[in-house]
Amino acid sequence: MPKKESLAKKIRKASITEVAHKIRDCRTEKGKRCDEARFAMFLGAGASFQSKIKTAGQMMSEFRERILSRECPDITDKKKQEAWLEKNVLSKGNGNEYSKLFEAFERTPRGRQNYISKLIKDKDPSFGYAMLASLIARNFINTILTTNFDDLVFVACSKFTGVRPVIYAYGIMATEMKFNTPHPKILKMHGDYLYSALANTEREMSLFNQEPNMKSQVSQTLNEYELILFGYSGSDNSVMEILENYPNNKELYWCHWEKELPSLRALELLKEKDGTLIPIQGFDEAMYEIYKVVDFELDDVLASYEERRKEVLRFIDNFDKKYSNPVIKETIEESKQTKSQTEAQPETWYEYFTAGYNANENKNFAIAEKYYRKVIELNPYYSAAYNNLGNLLEKDESRQDEAEQIYRKAIELNPDFAEFYNNLGVLLAKDKSRWEEAEQMYHKAIELSPSYVEAKSNLGVLLAKDESRWEEAEQMYHKAIELDPYNYNYYFNLACLRSVSMKKENKERNV
Numbered sequence: 001m002p003k004k005e006s007l008a009k010k011i012r013k014a015s016i017t018e019v020a021h022k023i024r025d026c027r028t029e030k031g032k033r034c035d036e037a038r039f040a041m042f043l044g045a046g047a048s049f050q051s052k053i054k055t056a057g058q059m060m061s062e063f064r065e066r067i068l069s070r071e072c073p074d075i076t077d078k079k080k081q082e083a084w085l086e087k088n089v090l091s092k093g094n095g096n097e098y099s100k101l102f103e104a105f106e107r108t109p110r111g112r113q114n115y116i117s118k119l120i121k122d123k124d125p126s127f128g129y130a131m132l133a134s135l136i137a138r139n140f141i142n143t144i145l146t147t148n149f150d151d152l153v154f155v156a157c158s159k160f161t162g163v164r165p166v167i168y169a170y171g172i173m174a175t176e177m178k179f180n181t182p183h184p185k186i187l188k189m190h191g192d193y194l195y196s197a198l199a200n201t202e203r204e205m206s207l208f209n210q211e212p213n214m215k216s217q218v219s220q221t222l223n224e225y226e227l228i229l230f231g232y233s234g235s236d237n238s239v240m241e242i243l244e245n246y247p248n249n250k251e252l253y254w255c256h257w258e259k260e261l262p263s264l265r266a267l268e269l270l271k272e273k274d275g276t277l278i279p280i281q282g283f284d285e286a287m288y289e290i291y292k293v294v295d296f297e298l299d300d301v302l303a304s305y306e307e308r309r310k311e312v313l314r315f316i317d318n319f320d321k322k323y324s325n326p327v328i329k330e331t332i333e334e335s336k337q338t339k340s341q342t343e344a345q346p347e348t349w350y351e352y353f354t355a356g357y358n359a360n361e362n363k364n365f366a367i368a369e370k371y372y373r374k375v376i377e378l379n380p381y382y383s384a385a386y387n388n389l390g391n392l393l394e395k396d397e398s399r400q401d402e403a404e405q406i407y408r409k410a411i412e413l414n415p416d417f418a419e420f421y422n423n424l425g426v427l428l429a430k431d432k433s434r435w436e437e438a439e440q441m442y443h444k445a446i447e448l449s450p451s452y453v454e455a456k457s458n459l460g461v462l463l464a465k466d467e468s469r470w471e472e473a474e475q476m477y478h479k480a481i482e483l484d485p486y487n488y489n490y491y492f493n494l495a496c497l498r499s500v501s502m503k504k505e506n507k508e509r510n511v
Contacts, residue, residue: 022038047283066105142185164348355371381413
């Protein structure tokens with residue numbers, strides 16, 4: 001018998017119904033709300049599968065196929081293809097299979113961010129997320145931990161209930177989380193696609209473990225609440241190292257697809273912590289079972305939000321009928337007779353931030369600036385809005401002073417985020433009289449994030465402008481190439497520097 005199956009037999013099993021009853025038991029007398037949430041929920045990629053977002057396994061299959069077609073198109077034999085991947089990708093360095101394949105597929109953080117952004121763009125939350133939003137609105141679940149980059153929890157909450165959780169994302173906003181407030185919270189442990197700080201590779205995930213604010217707050221969450229996990233295999237070190245410190249005296253429910261067990265490391269953790277395996281058909285099916293046991297009326301949640309009520313009815317009508325019919329069968333027909341409502345405008349700072357990001361991606365820079373300024377008006381302590389606004393202003397040569405002030409405000413609010421220093425360095429480097437300041441910014445960025453390849457490349461470009469520092473510039477280019485050996489720009493910069501240097505040497509010989 002395989003080791004995982006053998007170990008799984010020694011771990012307690014239960015149905016999702018048991019979890020549902022544990023959630024229901026903390027409700028008030030009338031069952032409308034929960035006074036004090038008992039559980040936090042952890043969502044992995046599998047929870048978003050029914051929202052038509054690829055799982056990590058599906059992404060790895062795509063990475064394999066595209067790496068092979070790009071690097072060795074002449075190899076068609078499956079065994080030889082696997083042997084090539086093993087030799088050239090999977091046996092290299094540290095990290096799990098996902099991180100190695102993703103880094104081989106997209107070499108730069110920006111490329112990986114763009115891939116993730118396209119992957120989750122315009123995806124709607126599935127039925128399970130609508131049910132989760134209702135649990136959050138009633139305080140049955142107060143805190144969400146997730147390694148996912150998507151915004152499905154936030155979108156479902158704002159669309160179906162009017163509740164807007166506070167988002168804390170790795171690398172940008174994990175310093176002011178308040179556990180004593182009933183306001184819902186989402187901790188995005190590997191980042192948010194709206195930011196450049198995403199943790200996909202082993203190196204990026206290792207930086208997560210060096211992020212004291214996020215790591216401490218995840219640990220504090222695990223001490224504060226008991227935990228229910230959905231859609232997570234337990235395959236990356238950054239999260240598992242934290243889960244392995246989960247208190248022994250708390251319930252730990254690991255919900256997994258009924259046809260596939262979580263990782264061996266996850267099973268060992270469950271055995272050690274006396275946790276429970278919960279086989280489920282899928283996230284939507286599990287949340288539907290919880291809905292039936294907790295027995296809340298969806299209309300009650302939406303009663304004061306007529307426009308949202310009509311929208312959710314339309315939305316649920318598009319779900320699988322095994323969900324939509326028993327949930328609100330009668331009112332679905334009523335909703336079909338109403339006129340469609342105009343699309344809601346952004347209301348919260350986070351919605352404005354998302355709208356600003358999308359406007360910038362679509363090159364609607366004036367609209368993007370308007371939205372980012374609205375974010376700052378609503379949440380003047382949100383450093384990412386200042387940074388993104390600075391990026392917009394920096395493109396306009398007539399607004400460099402304004403951009404600098406904005407960048408410095410971002411740094412003031414979040415002095416530990418490397419990208420802010422790099423961006424300010426790029427701006428300062430345009431002015432020869434401020435090259436020394438620019439160099440200081442690049443060095444600070446590298447100090448905060450030693451693997452920040454763009455900062456090292458930018459520092460190399462700056463040093464190359466000073467003939468007396470060409471040797472330092474060359475060293476910096478080599479460091480950039482070492483971190484990202486597939487970026488042709490770094491080789492081009494190095495080649496240009498060597499060409500100029502050789503011309504100088506030849507000229508001196510001929511004098």
